[in-house]
Amino acid sequence: MNSSYEQELCNKKLETILVIDDSPTNLEILHDVLGSAGYEVLVEMDGASGIEQVEGNPPDLILLDVMMPKIDGFETCRRLQANPSTKHIPIIFITALTEAEEKVKGLALGAVDYITKPFEQEEVLARISLHLKLRKLNLELDKQKQELEIRVAERTSELSQTLNELKQTQLQLVQTEKISSLGQLVAGVAHEVNNPIGFISTNLHYANQYIEDLLILVRLFQKNCSNPGSEVEEQIEAMDLKHIDKDLPKLMSSMKLGTDTIKGIMQSLRNFSRSDGENKKLVDIHEGIEATLMILQHRLKAYPKRPAIQVVKDYSVLPKVQCYPGQLNQVFMNLLANAIDVLEESMIENQYLNRKESTFINPKIRIATTINKYQVIVKIADNGKGMSESVINEIFQPFFTTKPEGKGTGLGLSISYQIITENHGGNLQCISSPGEGTEFLIQIPF
Ligand SMILES: Nc1ncnc2c1ncn2[C@@H]1O[C@H](COP(=O)(O)OP(=O)(O)OP(=O)(O)O)[C@@H](O)[C@H]1O
Ligand SMILES: [Mg+2]
Structure with a gap:
């Protein structure tokens, strides 16, 4: 329905009725009857000019004669009904025909009623008034329906937005909880180990000095006291003093190396x-990658049934980057864990296929870092089995996983995507094809 027309119709005080009839007598009678009943009356004498009139100046109701030359009433009605801007105007047929068939035809074409000639004045007015009322009610109903539809659409979009936000929040909560409990555990262990390793490292320094002094003293004794007696000589032999003299400094330096390594870890x-x-915070991205590799060390080493996963590092000199280091570590963790997963999976599949010449002899992860004018770029690539296009299209969707139940939640990459794009204004891309391995490309502005 044409809404400006509706508005116009609702505001209009005097209702307009268009009478289309080729008989001047009928037109005159109807004009008088309707005019004196308070309606504004328009008249046309044939179908074509009737349609023109309706299109130019839409009335509230049409009284339409059936038998007219050229375009008869039925055809006129059909055309008005076919036009979306005129189809809602109620049409009442004026007919001299008493055959039920013709009346049914008129109603089937979309007319709301019919009146038969000769007219019963009261009946004509009663029918017109009824259909005008129905018309008003219909218009009102249409308006309310439209308003309701708009309100429902608004609510639906609000609700679906809230649902999306809720999903995102839930996603973050799950992942943050996972990472923060891992972080707390790691921090707790690091804190507990820190004190004892501190004692050992400090005391080792003094122990080293004391041992060196004692060895010097022993050497002096040996030099100045050529005959210490059999008891001392037996002891010197039993303990193999020469070996201790040579080995103890080495032993001390390897202990120092060990404590330094633990401190690094x-x-x-x-x-x-x-x-x-x-x-x-301004941080060195390499530190985060190294820390993550450290945590994943146990998954990279060789097992009886598979070789070690080789990690090739191709680092460039990078500027420090303004970022949330914990979140970036989370991204490195997800990407590296996925790479390890796929390499393990690929190795198992190769074994399963019992290939003698396994194409998969050297599981490898390559981590490369570079910069361009505006960004730090980290590439994490594996030589696993790669992904099909349909998988690539889904990987950043929350809860998408190809891993067995209980192994993957399908959240790792969607969270990583959010961290890189939304929280750091960067880019996370995946390049992969079946059999060709996978490369993830992280770009972070600095
Ligand atoms: N390096 C990769 N090689 C091949 N497929 C990968 C790789 N990384 C991710 N995928 C595919 O993307 C999917 C989604 O990864 P994502 O990290 O989001 O979830 P997940 O590893 O399955 O579960 P989790 O929530 O435990 O990380 C994986 O199930 C896997 O099919
Ligand atoms: Mg994952």
């Missing part, structure tokens, strides 16, 4: 478990 663990707080 602890530093990495602390880096990994860094909490982000509200503001971004």
Whole structure:
């Protein structure tokens, strides 16, 4: 329905009735009757000019004669009904025909009623008034329906937006909870190990000095006291003093190396478990990658049934980057864990196929870092089995996983995508094809 027309119709005080009839007598009678009943009356003498009149100046109701030359009433009605802007105007047929068939035809074409000639004045007015009332009610109903539809659409879109937000929040909560409990565990362990390793490392320094002094003293004794007696000589032989003299300094330096390594690991663990707080921090991206590799070390080493996963690092000199380091570690963790998963899966599949010449002899993860004018770029690639196009199209969708139930939640990449794009204004892309391995490309502006 044409809404400006509706509006116009609702505001109009005087209702307009168009009478289309080729008989001047009928037109005159109807004009008088309707005019004196308070309607504005328009008249036309044939179908074509009737249609023209309706289109130019739509009335509230049409009285339409059936028998007319050229375009008869039925055809006129059909055309008016076929036009979306005139189809809602109620049409009442004026007919001299008493055959039921003709009346049914008129009603089937969309007319609302019919009146038969000769007219019963009262009846004509009563029918017109009834249909005008129905018309008003219909218009009102249409208007309310439209308003309701708009309100329902608004509510639906509000609700679906809320649902989306809820899903996102849930997603973040699950992942944040996962990472923060891992972070807390790591931080707790690092803290507990930190003190004892501190004692050992400090005391090792003094122990080394004391041992060196004692060895010097023993050597002096040996030099200045050529005959210490059999008891001392037996002891010197039993303990193999010469060997101790040579071996003890080596032993001390390897102990120092060991404690230094443990201290390095602890530093990495602390880096990994860094909490982000509200503001971004300037950090070295390599530290985060190294810390994550450290945590995943146990999954990279060789097992009886599979070789070690080789990690090739191709690092460039990078500027420090303003970021949420804990979140970035989460991304590295997800990408590296996925790479390890796919390499393990690929190795198992190859074994299962019992291929003698396994195409998969050297499971490898390559981590490359570079910069361009505006961004730091981290590429994490594996030589696993790759992904089909249909999988690639889904990987960033929450809860999409190809892993067996209980193994993957399908959240890793969707969270990583959100962290890189929304939280860091960067880009996360995946390049992969079946049999060709997979590469993830992280771009973060600095
Ligand atoms: N390096 C990769 N090689 C091949 N397929 C991959 C790789 N990384 C991700 N995928 C595919 O993308 C899917 C989604 O990865 P995503 O990390 O989001 O979830 P997931 O690893 O299945 O579960 P989780 O929530 O535990 O991380 C994986 O199930 C896998 O099919
Ligand atoms: Mg994953």
